Structure formats: structure tokens, C-alpha cells
Amino acid sequence: MFTGHLAVGISSVRRLHGTYLLSTLQSIISKSSPEERASMVVVLLLADFDASWREATVKEITSRFPSELEEGHLLVLHVPQHFYPPLQGLKRNYNDAPNRVTFRSKQNVDYSFLINYSAGLSHYYLQLEDDVSCAKNFFTHIRRRTEEQEAKMTTWTVIEFSVLGYIGKLYKSVDAPLLARFLFLFYQEMPCDWLMSHFRELMTQKETIIFKPSLFQHMGTFSSFDGKHNHLKDKNFQEDVNPNPNADVFTDMSVYRDNAPRHAWDNAGEFFWSNSIKKGNFWAAVLDVPAVFTSIVVETGTEGRDLLESGQVEIGHEVITTPTGKSCGEFQSVGTFKNGRFERNELDKDYSSASSCLRIRVTADQHAWLIIRKIVVRTR
Numbered sequence: 001m002f003t004g005h006l007a008v009g010i011s012s013v014r015r016l017h018g019t020y021l022l023s024t025l026q027s028i029i030s031k032s033s034p035e036e037r038a039s040m041v042v043v044l045l046l047a048d049f050d051a052s053w054r055e056a057t058v059k060e061i062t063s064r065f066p067s068e069l070e071e072g073h074l075l076v077l078h079v080p081q082h083f084y085p086p087l088q089g090l091k092r093n094y095n096d097a098p099n100r101v102t103f104r105s106k107q108n109v110d111y112s113f114l115i116n117y118s119a120g121l122s123h124y125y126l127q128l129e130d131d132v133s134c135a136k137n138f139f140t141h142i143r144r145r146t147e148e149q150e151a152k153m154t155t156w157t158v159i160e161f162s163v164l165g166y167i168g169k170l171y172k173s174v175d176a177p178l179l180a181r182f183l184f185l186f187y188q189e190m191p192c193d194w195l196m197s198h199f200r201e202l203m204t205q206k207e208t209i210i211f212k213p214s215l216f217q218h219m220g221t222f223s224s225f226d227g228k229h230n231h232l233k234d235k236n237f238q239e240d241v242n243p244n245p246n247a248d249v250f251t252d253m254s255v256y257r258d259n260a261p262r263h264a265w266d267n268a269g270e271f272f273w274s275n276s277i278k279k280g281n282f283w284a285a286v287l288d289v290p291a292v293f294t295s296i297v298v299e300t301g302t303e304g305r306d307l308l309e310s311g312q313v314e315i316g317h318e319v320i321t322t323p324t325g326k327s328c329g330e331f332q333s334v335g336t337f338k339n340g341r342f343e344r345n346e347l348d349k350d351y352s353s354a355s356s357c358l359r360i361r362v363t364a365d366q367h368a369w370l371i372i373r374k375i376v377v378r379t380r
Contacts, residue, residue, distance in 0.1 A: 003120075004122045005040065005124065005139075006040045006041075006122050007040075009115060009128065011129075013110075022060060024133070024219075031135065037068075038073075043075045087109075090102065105187050108188075108192050108195065112187065116181075118176065124172060125176050129218070131218060134215065135238060136239060140243060142170060145159060157172070158209070162234050163214060164218050164234050165232075166192050169196060175203065179196075212268060213236050215237075217233065218234060244285075246289070247287045248285070248286045248325065249283075249285050249286075251283045252282060253283065256274060256369070259371075271373040273371050278362065283360045284316075286325075286327065286356060286357050290354035292354050292379060293347045293379055295344065295346070298313060298337070298372070306371040307339070310363045313344075313358070314357075315355040315357065316331040317353070328359075336363075348380065
């Protein structure tokens with residue numbers, strides 16, 4: 001049986017209007033590299049009790065994704081109805097209509113079966129819905145974010161890669177059986193996303209951990225419950241997140257609270273924040289593997305405040321060790337900041353050799369604090 005890094009779970013039922021399942025599967029596959037797909041398995045639960053719909057859906061999936069099925073990177077399953085608890089005559093919490101209570105209660109049980117089956121397939125479990133599109137290389141972003149979270153040595157239960165419903169929620173597989181039992185035990189009490197929040201708190205993760213930009217977007221326009229229009233969108237979704245190269249990050253500036261220098265490089269919705277900015281201060285990234293920079297964008301400040309008032313961007317060669325960490329033995333300037341922002345494209349036309357460092361250097365004292373909000377580089 002497949003044992004990899006990530007299991008992606010999807011539950012699907014017949015919809016009154018439209019179908020998005022095949023598009024969702026295609027998005028997962030097409031937005032992943034062959035290397036990423038090799039470490040990932042998609043587990044699809046066909047949760048509708050309509051046998052004719054299931055047979056037709058399996059036929060379509062077999063036709064569209066034969067290699068994924070054959071290689072074991074796409075698993076399709078169904079749970080017979082007699083394994084389900086009662087789905088009629090349930091408690092009407094929140095004064096929901098009986099048919100809505102039945103729908104959301106069955107959905108909780110669907111997810112319970114799906115999560116329990118997927119628990120032993122990978123190190124992490126990702127919950128999606130059957131009507132989403134994915135960001136390019138979402139797998140790599142998830143892997144990096146989990147590595148960073150694990151390195152903090154703090155308790156966590158779920159990382160959210162979308163703010164919507166039960167989309168993009170990542171769990172450790174070791175916790176998956178507990179989550180499956182929790183959903184099954186309280187299946188008729190409330191919707192799955194509410195239960196998920198309670199589970200997180202019971203597992204002692206008090207605050208949500210949300211990755212931005214979001215890696216998954218809701219693309220359905222009709223609800224799977226009643227077929228009504230549903231135009232819900234994640235405003236934080238970004239299809240091409242474009243991860244910066246792996247690098248170590250250093251600075252000689254003070255760090256305000258938890259706004260670490262690495263935040264500027266990771267582009268995960270956080271930023272680097274410092275005060276007492278002096279001429280000669282720097283922020284630097286030392287690449288794991290030298291690369292040719294083709295474009296560099298640096299954005300500082302927020303709402304017109306805490307901008308870098310005077311500074312330049314430099315690229316460097318020959319990695320050395322310094323009192324503040326690693327750096328490069330020689331640097332050359334590629335341009336200066338204007339209104340707190342730096343952007344230069346087609347950089348490789350003038351600087352065609354591989355660089356090991358990117359450095360932001362302050363060129364004048366400033367009284368204002370400094371936020372380095374976002375750094376985006378492209379390399380070859």
C-alpha cells in the first residue's frame with residue numbers, strides 16, 4: 001500500500017446542477033509536478049447511495065485518469081449504506097430543517113470514513129471538497145509550511161490553507177483516527193467545519209494557523225445540498241504563489257516581537273518588522289543552491305508607513321561565515337528603492353552568473369520603523 005508524504009481526501013455526492021469532481025481531480029494532478037505526485041495519493045469517497053451515479057462516475061474517472069489509478073496515486077472507494085448510523089429523525093440543533101440536518105450529518109459521517117481510511121497512507125492528511133481548484137505546486141508549499149511548523153516545536157493540530165469551510169485543512173495522520181472518531185461521535189450535532197474548530201481546541205491548539213495566500217479556491221457555483229447558487233470565493237487565493245528558492249535568512253537589525261526576518265522571504269502573510277534603523281543595516285538571504293536571478297521585487301511598509309526610506313538591493317557571490325551568520329564575500333548593487341519599493345526584471349541580461357546571496361542594505365538612518373513585507377524572486 002502507498003505510504004507517502006500527503007494524502008488528499010475528497011468526498012463527492014451527486015449534485016442537482018453541475019459537476020466539478022473531474023475538474024477538481026484534474027487540477028490536483030495538473031498543478032503538481034511528477035515528483036510531487038510521486039509523494040501524494042488522492043483518496044476519493046463516492047458517498048452517494050445512488051449506484052447508477054457511482055457507476056457512471058467510476059467509468060468517467062477510469063477513462064480520464066487510468067495511469068493514476070493503476071499506479072495507486074488515485075484511490076476510489078464507497079461505504080455501503082448499512083454502515084451508516086441513523087440519518088433520519090435527528091436532533092434539529094440551530095433549528096435547521098430536517099433535510100439540512102440529514103445532509104450535514106451524513107457529510108460528517110462521510111468525512112469520518114474517508115479520514116479513517118486515509119490515516120495510514122501518509123504522514124499528513126489534507127481535506128478538500130469536490131469543487132476546488134489548486135494553486136501551482138501546492139504540495140511544495142504545504143511541505144515547506146509543515147516543516148517550518150514542526151521546527152517551532154509547538155503543539156499544532158491543523159494548518160489551514162484556505163479560509164473557506166472544510167477546504168484545505170491539513171492534519172497530521174497520527175491525529176486522523178481521533179478526528180474520524182470525533183466526527184462520527186458528534187455527527188448530528190453541527191456542521192463539519194464547526195466540529196473541526198472544536199476538535200482543534202480540544203487538541204490544545206488554541207489559535208488558528210492560516211497560510212496566506214490560500215492554495216485552494218472554491219470553484220463550484222451550485223451547492224451540493226440543494227442545488228442553489230453558491231458564489232463563495234476565497235479572496236486570499238493565488239494560483240501562482242511562486243515559492244522563493246530555499247535559503248537561510250539573516251539580519252543585523254532588531255526584531256520586533258515575532259515578526260522574524262524569515263517572514264519576508266516566505267510570503268506566507270507575515271512580515272519582518274524592526275526599529276532603530278541605521279545606515280549599513282542589512283537583511284540577507286543566502287541561497288542553498290546558487291542561481292541566476294531573473295527578477296526581484298521587494299515591498300516594504302504598510303499603508304504608507306514603515307517604508308524603507310533609503311536602501312539598495314545587492315546580489316552576492318562566494319558564501320562566507322560572519323558573526324551574524326552566513327553572507328557573501330562580494331556584493332554588487334542592482335538598484336535602489338523608490339517609495340519603499342524595488343522591482344527589476346530581466347536581471348539576467350546584465351548579471352548572467354549564478355548568485356548565492358540577495359541583500360537589502362540600508363543607505364541612510366531613518367526614524368521610522370521598517371517593515372519588509374514581501375520579497376519575490378525568480379531564478380533560473
